[in-house]
Amino acid sequence: xxxxxxxxxxxxxxxxxxxxxxxxxxxxxxxxxxxxxxxxxxxxxxxxxxxxxxxxxxxxxxxxxxxxxxxxxxxxxxxxxxxxxxxxxxxxxxxxxxxxxxxxxxxxxxxxxxxx
Amino acid sequence: xxxxxxxxxxxxxxxxxxxxxxxxxxxxxxxxxxxxxxxxxxxxxxxxxxxxxxxxxxxxxxxxxxxxxxxxxxxxxxxxxxxxxxxxxxxxxxxxxxxxxxxxxxxxxxxxxxxx
DNA sequence: CGGTTAAATAACCATACGGTTAAGTACGAT
DNA sequence: ATCGTACTTAACCGTATGGTTATTTAACCG
Numbered sequence: 066x067x068x069x070x071x072x073x074x075x076x077x078x079x080x081x082x083x084x085x086x087x088x089x090x091x092x093x094x095x096x097x098x099x100x101x102x103x104x105x106x107x108x109x110x111x112x113x114x115x116x117x118x119x120x121x122x123x124x125x126x127x128x129x130x131x132x133x134x135x136x137x138x139x140x141x142x143x144x145x146x147x148x149x150x151x152x153x154x155x156x157x158x159x160x161x162x163x164x165x166x167x168x169x170x171x172x173x174x175x176x177x178x179x180x181x
Numbered sequence: 182x183x184x185x186x187x188x189x190x191x192x193x194x195x196x197x198x199x200x201x202x203x204x205x206x207x208x209x210x211x212x213x214x215x216x217x218x219x220x221x222x223x224x225x226x227x228x229x230x231x232x233x234x235x236x237x238x239x240x241x242x243x244x245x246x247x248x249x250x251x252x253x254x255x256x257x258x259x260x261x262x263x264x265x266x267x268x269x270x271x272x273x274x275x276x277x278x279x280x281x282x283x284x285x286x287x288x289x290x291x292x293x294x295x296x297x
Numbered sequence: 298c299g300g301t302t303a304a305a306t307a308a309c310c311a312t313a314c315g316g317t318t319a320a321g322t323a324c325g326a327t
Numbered sequence: 328a329t330c331g332t333a334c335t336t337a338a339c340c341g342t343a344t345g346g347t348t349a350t351t352t353a354a355c356c357g
Contacts, residue, residue, distance in 0.1 A: 068197050079191035080345085081184050084264075091268065097304060110346055112305060117344090131303045131354045139271030146265045146272075148200075152207065153262065155255030196315085213334060226316055228335060233314090247324045247333045 066144035074141040077121035083114050090137040182260035190257040193237035206253040
């Protein structure tokens with residue numbers, strides 16, 4: 066993931082309305098008005114938030130008659146998870162040396178013994 | 182972690198200069214000018230970035246003679262890791278056929294069993 | 298066709314962001 | 328006391344963000 070993509074991803078996630086939108090989309094595809102319903106905000110404002118999410122690659126939009134269904138695209142979120150993982154030892158470090166060692170082992174194992 | 186803290190954390194992380202600063206601080210405590218050295222940017226600009234990081238709780242600053250040593254504080258990063266973890270299944274699910282199949286079913290269902 | 302619904306765009310406004318230069322503060326050294 | 332070093336704060340500037348209302352586009356429906 067390019068740094069630039071991280072910029073737009075983090076910027077998109079910095080707004081609580083947009084995070085709430087992603088949370089709702091995690092429950093399934095929704096049209097714009099459906100998405101907008103819980104928010105006390107005009108539809109154009111919602112539309113702008115969606116554009117930010119779309120440009121960040123966090124959602125994709127289709128067309129279905131007069132609806133524009135939105136769905137979650139989690140790729141950039143994996144980028145965030147990967148980025149933050151580099152810092153894990155800094156919040157784990159209060160554990161003792163053994164803990165650090167186990168952590169280290171575990172992360173090595175994750176890397177090699179891949180997937181399910 | 183409060184939503185508000187997530188706001189300021191994500192906002193702080195949206196800038197590549199600030200992420201680079203955190204990366205350098207991961208190597209150890211540094212004074213402001215030390216931190217500033219790799220960046221082509223005035224010292225006041227650096228100072229502003231540090232204030233953003235400090236207000237987000239991502240760094241702490243001490244005083245030692247005329248130096249203001251900065252150190253990484255990873256608490257908010259754990260908040261980010263916890264938040265993003267909720268979405269892991271969305272980038273994992275495309276990795277196996279079963280996930281794809283379920284996704285397909287879901288989108289078909291949405292299309293036919295129309296809304297409301 | 299005309300009318301209704303879904304959504305995007307335009308124009309505008311206030312505030313925040315990221316940078317600058319210039320001035321101010323805090324401490325150590327001479 | 329004053330000089331130098333290490334910052335911070337102040338003032339300013341252009342651009343981006345998050346919101347509004349009003350207008351426009353797109354698609355369906357009778």
